[in-house]
Amino acid sequence: MSRPPRILIVEDEFAVAMELEDHLGALGYTVVDHVMTGAAAIDRAAGADLDLVLMDVHLDGPMDGVEAARTIREDHPLPVVFVTAYSDDETLQRATDTTPFGYVVKPFNEREIYAAVEVALQTHALQRRVERARDDLRQLLNGLRQGTALTDGTGRLRFLSDPAARLLDVASEAATGTPWADLLPVDDEALEALQSRMDGTTDADGPVTATLAHDDGPSYRVEIEVRDDPRDSERHILVFYDVTEVHELRRMLDDRSRFHDLVGKSAPMQDAYEQIRSVAEVKTTVLIQGETGSGKELAARAIHDESPRSEGSFVTVNCAALNPDLAGSRLFGHRAGAFTGATEDREGYFEAADGGTLFLDEIGDVPLDVQRQLLRVLEEEAVTRLGETEARPVDVRIVAATHRSLDEEVAADRFRQDLLYRIRIARVALPPLRERRSDLPLLVRTFLREIRARTGADVDRVGDEALRRLLNYDWPGNVRELKNALEAALIRASGDVLRADDLPPEIREASASASSAPEEAERIRAALEQTDGNRTEAAELLGISRATLYRRLDEYNIE
Numbered sequence: 120m121s122r123p124p125r126i127l128i129v130e131d132e133f134a135v136a137m138e139l140e141d142h143l144g145a146l147g148y149t150v151v152d153h154v155m156t157g158a159a160a161i162d163r164a165a166g167a168d169l170d171l172v173l174m175d176v177h178l179d180g181p182m183d184g185v186e187a188a189r190t191i192r193e194d195h196p197l198p199v200v201f202v203t204a205y206s207d208d209e210t211l212q213r214a215t216d217t218t219p220f221g222y223v224v225k226p227f228n229e230r231e232i233y234a235a236v237e238v239a240l241q242t243h244a245l246q247r248r249v250e251r252a253r254d255d256l257r258q259l260l261n262g263l264r265q266g267t268a269l270t271d272g273t274g275r276l277r278f279l280s281d282p283a284a285r286l287l288d289v290a291s292e293a294a295t296g297t298p299w300a301d302l303l304p305v306d307d308e309a310l311e312a313l314q315s316r317m318d319g320t321t322d323a324d325g326p327v328t329a330t331l332a333h334d335d336g337p338s339y340r341v342e343i344e345v346r347d348d349p350r351d352s353e354r355h356i357l358v359f360y361d362v363t364e365v366h367e368l369r370r371m372l373d374d375r376s377r378f379h380d381l382v383g384k385s386a387p388m389q390d391a392y393e394q395i396r397s398v399a400e401v402k403t404t405v406l407i408q409g410e411t412g413s414g415k416e417l418a419a420r421a422i423h424d425e426s427p428r429s430e431g432s433f434v435t436v437n438c439a440a441l442n443p444d445l446a447g448s449r450l451f452g453h454r455a456g457a458f459t460g461a462t463e464d465r466e467g468y469f470e471a472a473d474g475g476t477l478f479l480d481e482i483g484d485v486p487l488d489v490q491r492q493l494l495r496v497l498e499e500e501a502v503t504r505l506g507e508t509e510a511r512p513v514d515v516r517i518v519a520a521t522h523r524s525l526d527e528e529v530a531a532d533r534f535r536q537d538l539l540y541r542i543r544i545a546r547v548a549l550p551p552l553r554e555r556r557s558d559l560p561l562l563v564r565t566f567l568r569e570i571r572a573r574t575g576a577d578v579d580r581v582g583d584e585a586l587r588r589l590l591n592y593d594w595p596g597n598v599r600e601l602k603n604a605l606e607a608a609l610i611r612a613s614g615d616v617l618r619a620d621d622l623p624p625e626i627r628e629a630s631a632s633a634s635s636a637p638e639e640a641e642r643i644r645a646a647l648e649q650t651d652g653n654r655t656e657a658a659e660l661l662g663i664s665r666a667t668l669y670r671r672l673d674e675y676n677i678e
């Protein structure tokens with residue numbers, strides 16, 4: 120059997136306290152103590168294992184019973200029953216404001232005391248059960264990955280789970296009572312879609328996809344589901360699914376957005392991928408042309424990796440860094456004693472790449488006499504080490520690259536025409552970054568993720584103004600320059616967002632030069648990429664009106 124309920128009596132008249140104690144004892148309750156002042160009652164409530172307080176409304180001393188009950192209730196979930204003879208209206212009102220569990224009016228009889236104490240104990244037990252259930256529910260909702268918000272019939276928030284508060288970047292408590300639409304930093308389209316689901320003015324009932332864009336914090340990609348509260352269709356439950364990561368991965372996995380290690384989904388890059396695919400199949404020598412930093416080495420690797428010889432080795436030679444006197448020996452190898460310093464036999468890069476691919480970077484910088492030997496090796500598919508007479512057959516696929524115009528080099532007698540024809544059988548042209556600015560948001564996201572993983576930096580996105588500057592700049596050093604600029608900017612940045620002020624000065628100060636139509640079209644594509652196709656946000660990012668954006672989309676035939 121459970122123990123009898125334990126009661127504290129707070130009564131400054133000793134005789135009344137005794138009378139109460141007798142009644143309570145006769146009814147089977149345990150009177151734990153009897154105190155005479157509010158202060159003593161507060162003390163006692165803190166220490167004892169109590170189930171109920173019977174409190175005289177009028178107590179002698181600085182604190183009356185109403186005040187003492189209010190203080191006790193603030194700190195302890197204890198039911199308080201007031202004992203009163205006569206109370207003026209004001210005292211009665213104050214007592215009622217403390218939401219007491221009952222009154223016993225003097226002079227009392229046992230049945231009344233019994234009824235008041237039992238009702239208070241049962242009500243309290245019931246309240247505790249409800250609170251516990253609500254607590255369990257809250258815990259459950261807080262433990263879920265998705266966020267939950269509950270609105271009342273007027274569209275104000277009644278509840279916000281912790282995950283929802285994190286996504287909305289607000290404190291749950293502070294958000295309660297706020298109209299739901301004021302809390303969601305989403306665009307008008309998303310707001311309208313949510314509102315129409317709540318009003319039932321649309322047949323659509325799938326989740327609304329939106330970006331929660333916070334000025335000073337990370338943005339989240341979310342799917343928001345609107346459900347009617349089953350108890351009252353005027354109230355709604357909003358369920359937030361954070362799909363930021365999935366969204367990013369989907370974007371990354373978009374098979375058109377990268378090719379091997381090359382990143383970019385613009386039309387010029389799609390052309391380049393196609394060229395790489397078609398030359399990879401055959402053993403033909405390929406010349407990759409592109410400005411410095413435009414990804415020529417990555418393209419050479421992609422050709423190798425796509426080719427049937429991908430299992431073989433990929434050897435890179437930076438011809439510009441070859442010592443002119445040693446270039447022949449490095450490329451073709453030498454025999455011990457072939458020249459001063461050649462102390463032992465050594466294979467050259469051609470032999471090292473046997474069965475694989477030899478990437479001759481900056482081929483325009485190969486000295487003329489070595490060019491002659493190179494041509495012979497390419498024609499005969501065999502190398503003769505310096506100091507030897509016997510040629511060794513090699514099965515090497517040559518990929519060459521240059522940022523120079525080899526035609527100009529030929530005209531200036533610095534490059535052999537026959538070698539040019541030999542290496543230019545197939546070509547891959549890599550576009551400069553300024554001609555494919557639509558790839559900037561994707562490249563920026565990719566590099567930020569890489570840098571963050573490597574350095575643990577906090578920055579996870581680029582602010583609008585910073586992106587505008589990146590889109591304005593001409594990028595003479597192409598993707599390499601972009602990568603370096605972001606590295607440098609991240610050192611300066613603080614917080615999650617990279618700002619225009621963090622960028623190197625030449626980029627920060629770049630203004631949109633009078634640009635050609637294709638360049639402008641690329642900037643618009645970049646803005647749409649960044650905003651996931653949201654035209655209102657894209658126009659804002661570009662600093663133009665929506666109407667102008669629509670006109671340009673039409674003009675440039677952008678979907």
Ligand SMILES: Nc1ncnc2c1ncn2[C@@H]1O[C@H](COP(=O)(O)OP(=O)(O)OP(=O)(O)O)[C@@H](O)[C@H]1O
Nearest residue numbers: 380381382410411412413414415416417522598599
């Ligand atoms: N399309 C791209 N996607 C991802 N990274 C790129 C891309 N293009 C270039 N990079 C990066 O930029 C840097 C320079 O690339 P790479 O060395 O391939 O350029 P390059 O054209 O060979 O330069 P150079 O002419 O100066 O030798 C590298 O860090 C590379 O990873």
